[in-house]
Amino acid sequence: MKEITLIIDGKECKGVQGDTILDVANKNDVYIPTLCFQKGLTPIGACRMCVVQLEGNPKMLPSCTTPAQEGMVVITKNEKLKDYRRQVLELLFAGRNHFCMFCSQSGDCELQRLAIEHEMDSVRFPYLYSDFEVDATDADLMMDHNRCILCQRCIRTCSEIVGAHALDLERRGWQAKVIADLGNRLAESDTCVNCGACAQSCPTGTITIRDFAYRGRRSDCDAMVDSVCPLCAVGCKIKTYVRTGSIVRVEGTAQDEPDGGQLCHMGRWWLPESTERERVTTPLIREGATYREATWEEALELAASEFKKAYKEEKAGAILSSLCTDEELTLFSTLFKDALKMKYTDSFDGDVIRGFIKGFMPFKDQGVRPFTAAHHILDSDLVVTMFADPQKEAPVVASYIRVACLHKNAKLLNISFGASQFPGLVDLDVQLPEGQALPKALSNLAEIISKISAGPSEMAGFGEYESGAESALSSYRESIEESARAMGLDPKIAEEVALMLISSKKPVFVVGGRATKSHELVTAACNLAIASKAFYEDGLGVVPLLVSANSLGARNTVVSEDPWVTKEKRDFMYVFSTGMVPEEEEILAAISATRFVVVQTPFKVRPLVNLADILLPAPAWYERSGHYCTIEGERRKLNTIVPPKGDLKGLHYVMDEFAKKLGVKLGKPETSPCEEVFKSQARASEARIIPLN
Numbered sequence: 001m002k003e004i005t006l007i008i009d010g011k012e013c014k015g016v017q018g019d020t021i022l023d024v025a026n027k028n029d030v031y032i033p034t035l036c037f038q039k040g041l042t043p044i045g046a047c048r049m050c051v052v053q054l055e056g057n058p059k060m061l062p063s064c065t066t067p068a069q070e071g072m073v074v075i076t077k078n079e080k081l082k083d084y085r086r087q088v089l090e091l092l093f094a095g096r097n098h099f100c101m102f103c104s105q106s107g108d109c110e111l112q113r114l115a116i117e118h119e120m121d122s123v124r125f126p127y128l129y130s131d132f133e134v135d136a137t138d139a140d141l142m143m144d145h146n147r148c149i150l151c152q153r154c155i156r157t158c159s160e161i162v163g164a165h166a167l168d169l170e171r172r173g174w175q176a177k178v179i180a181d182l183g184n185r186l187a188e189s190d191t192c193v194n195c196g197a198c199a200q201s202c203p204t205g206t207i208t209i210r211d212f213a214y215r216g217r218r219s220d221c222d223a224m225v226d227s228v229c230p231l232c233a234v235g236c237k238i239k240t241y242v243r244t245g246s247i248v249r250v251e252g253t254a255q256d257e258p259d260g261g262q263l264c265h266m267g268r269w270w271l272p273e274s275t276e277r278e279r280v281t282t283p284l285i286r287e288g289a290t291y292r293e294a295t296w297e298e299a300l301e302l303a304a305s306e307f308k309k310a311y312k313e314e315k316a317g318a319i320l321s322s323l324c325t326d327e328e329l330t331l332f333s334t335l336f337k338d339a340l341k342m343k344y345t346d347s348f349d350g351d352v353i354r355g356f357i358k359g360f361m362p363f364k365d366q367g368v369r370p371f372t373a374a375h376h377i378l379d380s381d382l383v384v385t386m387f388a389d390p391q392k393e394a395p396v397v398a399s400y401i402r403v404a405c406l407h408k409n410a411k412l413l414n415i416s417f418g419a420s421q422f423p424g425l426v427d428l429d430v431q432l433p434e435g436q437a438l439p440k441a442l443s444n445l446a447e448i449i450s451k452i453s454a455g456p457s458e459m460a461g462f463g464e465y466e467s468g469a470e471s472a473l474s475s476y477r478e479s480i481e482e483s484a485r486a487m488g489l490d491p492k493i494a495e496e497v498a499l500m501l502i503s504s505k506k507p508v509f510v511v512g513g514r515a516t517k518s519h520e521l522v523t524a525a526c527n528l529a530i531a532s533k534a535f536y537e538d539g540l541g542v543v544p545l546l547v548s549a550n551s552l553g554a555r556n557t558v559v560s561e562d563p564w565v566t567k568e569k570r571d572f573m574y575v576f577s578t579g580m581v582p583e584e585e586e587i588l589a590a591i592s593a594t595r596f597v598v599v600q601t602p603f604k605v606r607p608l609v610n611l612a613d614i615l616l617p618a619p620a621w622y623e624r625s626g627h628y629c630t631i632e633g634e635r636r637k638l639n640t641i642v643p644p645k646g647d648l649k650g651l652h653y654v655m656d657e658f659a660k661k662l663g664v665k666l667g668k669p670e671t672s673p674c675e676e677v678f679k680s681q682a683r684a685s686e687a688r689i690i691p692l693n
Contacts, residue, residue, distance in 0.1 A: 004070040009077065021063035021074055022050055032076050033085060033114055035203055036151035037064045040261065041160055047151055048088050049114065052076045060084060086118045094125040095174060096132075097146035098204075105205030108217035111149060128174060137187035140210060140269060141199055145177045148206040154178060154198035161262050163402025166191040167198060178206070193395065196268040200251050200261070211272065215248035216241070226253070228549060228628055228636045229267040230323040230621055231580060232394045234374055235549030235630030236263055238271070240622070240641045247275045247622055247641060264395030274580060275622065278604045281646065284615040291615060296649060296657065299614050303574075304661035306596040306613075310572030317344035317594075318574040319565060319587065322353070322547060322554035325626025325638055329550070329557040330669045331655045332576070337558070339664040344564050347554040348577070348587055349547035351563055355516020356544045357555050359523045360678070362690040367681030369539030370526055372508065373633035376536050377404050377543065382504035384413045386525050388512025389421050393545040394631075397510060401425075413500050415442075417514070428496055433488040439520035441486035443692045445494065446527035448476050448483070449501050450689060453533060473498060501532040508534055508541040520692055527689045535684040538633050548581075549636070552629040553674035571595045575612075578621060579603035600654070616654065619644050629674030 001016040008021075008030050015024035020043065025032050035047035045062035052063045055073035060081065063074075075081070092098070092111065100106040132145035152169070155178065159165045166189050170179040180189035199207045218224070221241040229236045229250075237253040250271045252261040283299035284291035310316040318336050320329065336342045347353065363370035377383055377400035390398035401422065404410040411427045414420035420429045432438060452473065473480070473495060484494035501507065509529045515521040526542055534541025546552065566586050573594040577583065579601045591597055591611050599612035602620040609615055622641040629635055644650075659666050 004068060006068055006070075006072045006074055008074040015068050019068045021052060021061075021066050021068050021072070024068045025063065025074075025076065030076065032063050033117065034064065035110060035114065035149065036153060038153050038157075038201060041153065041156040041201075044152060044156075047092075047149070049085055051081060051084060053078070053081065082118060085114075086120050089115050089118055089120050090123045090125055092149050093120075093123050094127050094129075096129045096148060103147065103205045104208060104213040105147075105217070107219050109205060110203035130175070132177060135185045137185040139187070140194060140265075141186055141196065141207060142210055142213075143178065143186060143207050144205060147204045148178060149204055150176055150178075151203060152178075153201045153203060154207055157197050157201040157262075160403065160407060162193065162195055162197050162399045163404075163406055164191050164193050164195075164399075165406065166193075193391065193398070194265045195262060195395065195399075196265070197252070197262045209249070209268070211269065212249040215246075216243040218249075221248060225639055225641045226637075227622075227639045227641055228630075229263065229271060230549040230578070230628065230638070231266045231270060232264070232396075233544070233546035233549060233551055233631045234394050234396045235628045235632060235634075235636050236267055236396060237636065238263065238267060240271075242642060245642055245645075247272050262396060262399060266395070270580065271621070274603070274620065275642075277579070279620075280601060280604055280609070280615055280617040281648070282617060284612075286613045286615075296654075299616060300654070300657050300661055303598045303614050304658060306598075307572050307574070307662065310570065310596070311340070311342070313571065314343070315571035316342060316574075317564070317570045317572070318342070318346075318558070318576075319591070320345065320347055320554070320558045320576045321578045322347040322349050322551045323549065323578040323580055323621070324554070324576070325550065325624065325628060326553040326557070326635075326674055327626040328624070328651050329553055330671055331651055331666075333557040333671050334666050334669050335655050335659050335664070336574075338670045339659060339666060340662070344560065344570070345558045346560050346563075346565055347551075347558055348583055349551060349554075350559045350565070352513045352516045352547055353551050353555045353559050354561075354563065355513075355519045356511075356522055356546065357559075358519035359516070359521070359526065360544075362523060363526055363540065363687055364678060366687055368684055368687040369678045369680040370687075371542045371544050371631065371678070372536040372539045372684075374400060374543045374631050376538075376541065377401055377508050377510070378408065380404060380410055380504075380506050380508040380541070381408075382411045382413065382500060382507040382532075384415060384501075384507060384509045384528070385420065385422075386415045386509055386511045387417065387515040387521065388510050388545055389514075390510060390512070390545065391421055393512055393547075397543065397545065398422075401510065411500060411504070413497065415497070416512075428493075428500060430489065430493055430497060435488065436518075437486045439518060439524040440692045441483045442521070442524035443527045443689070444483045444486070445480065445498065446524065446531040446689055447691075448479050448531075449498055449528070450531035452476060452498075452502055453531065473502075501528065504532060506534070506541070507532045508536075508543060510543045510545065512545045513547065523690055523692065526687075527692075530687045530689050533685070535687075537684075539678070539680060540684045540687055544631060546631060549628040549630050550674070552631075552678075553627075556674050557671050565590045569593050569595075573597045575599045575601075575608070576618065577601045577605065577608055578618075579605040579608075580621060583608060617648055618654075619648060619650060623648070635674070 013028035043064035045065040050063045051060040053075040135143040223242045360370040420426040481491040484491040598614045600616040623644040
């Protein structure tokens, strides 16, 4: 883009054509006060705090909405501007109840900070506000309309970043207020996804998270540590605020990040709540129906003794959490797989990981990375959800889908065993019966689409493809009907699916965990992506909804080639759980049926801890460090937020001591870092469809 130069307060500042004056100022570290403006949101110029003057122009212009032009001479601070901004602040204070001494956000409020900055020590205007209700109906959020400055940051965040559009304004003037849906309270909203992004974006104390309100203001915290949320495959970047050794709040990062700085309900609430759970602080050995405290020496000696008995009979196994970091999973792999050559290791979500990997493997063998970063959904013109429930499996991916459809005019096609999870947004909802013939039928459809796409007739795009696509499809109508019958589908619907895929220019396929029950369904999804030319720089346009932030790392270290956990009873099971997500009932049943169980976990999570013969402590998520291999295409860093307390042993110590008692030595890991597993050796456009028998 064309570079432009402005003079701001006598400083030469560089920007590009299309920037606003505020954009250029921010790029060049020139401070302009703002209230309604937030990075990543559409500027609306509502608060007028960012006004500036241009040389030779007496008017005051909002810098957030005024386009920057070559040669502009901008003034951001003088007495006239300061007086004007102070007057705006006085009007804001007069409009609602902003008595800071009664507000939980006092000291953590942008309105208050700007009032202090502009030396506003009184309000010259009469207080005209009416009493507004406080919406305390929601269990997690509270909305006090008396503190609202109508900046609409919450509304824009909910719409533009989360895609829920649960919030809007009601009435006008002094009586205007933020509402949910068409006048509902927060607890009654049908569209709110309970992510809390509105509370994070609120500059005052209007929308607050109940749990965070009195734990500590950001300014009172001792540290702010960047880290990663481990709870789903997106691995969102987070900011954690620490006060006196405790995590007082967790927030998303800057809104100009691909994920919009958002978190889902799991990251925003589950992470800080976990810090208050009952911890396992010392090794415990079961005696009858109770546990007694033991030393690490005694507990590991007993565990090693029981392990050896089972190991000789090939009856020993290990189930490990994919929420562990690469480094932790490598430790497990080094002991159980490398040193002991044990066949039976797996993760709690091993079946889902195996299904995706087996489905992806033919494309990996072609040298193609068979998936793309999740945020590329925002760049697509067609989103295809296949056997997926994104709001449940990866809520931030659900936000990407809503934003792509609502704000970027992407079409939404659902192919699944049930109805679309996006009612009102879906353009075509294809519900298929389950059956063994389904993967082959989908792949046959992919081959037909590929042939049409490779032909001379190029489709122009949505809204323009009908006549050209119809003629291109006419010679393949019989083949499409055959595939439709194999899928138990109306041929007309199969034709509509083909039309949508052929005409899209940049589709992306979101594949849910349910597809992994038959890994061939995953292969079929990739085939459809290839046929539709869903090609991105980092890989094929498929977004797999894996279970955790490090499911890819687990695949490369501890996940077995074949399922075994529920197939046969074990005599010994080593279980490592982070205690952050509930275990599947089938897994718990397999653990319960095992003769001797060692459970290592940070928290006293039930029913898992009730199944243990030996219970070992472990560092919690906020006491650990390492790396995750996420579906965002990055190897993200988990940082230690709060150091472990007391004599809590790290995993390296436990594995090393356990290995010594088993008579083996931990060597150099034989596994590669997770980012090497699906490293692209060929462009996605070179991928070839895999025929299914």
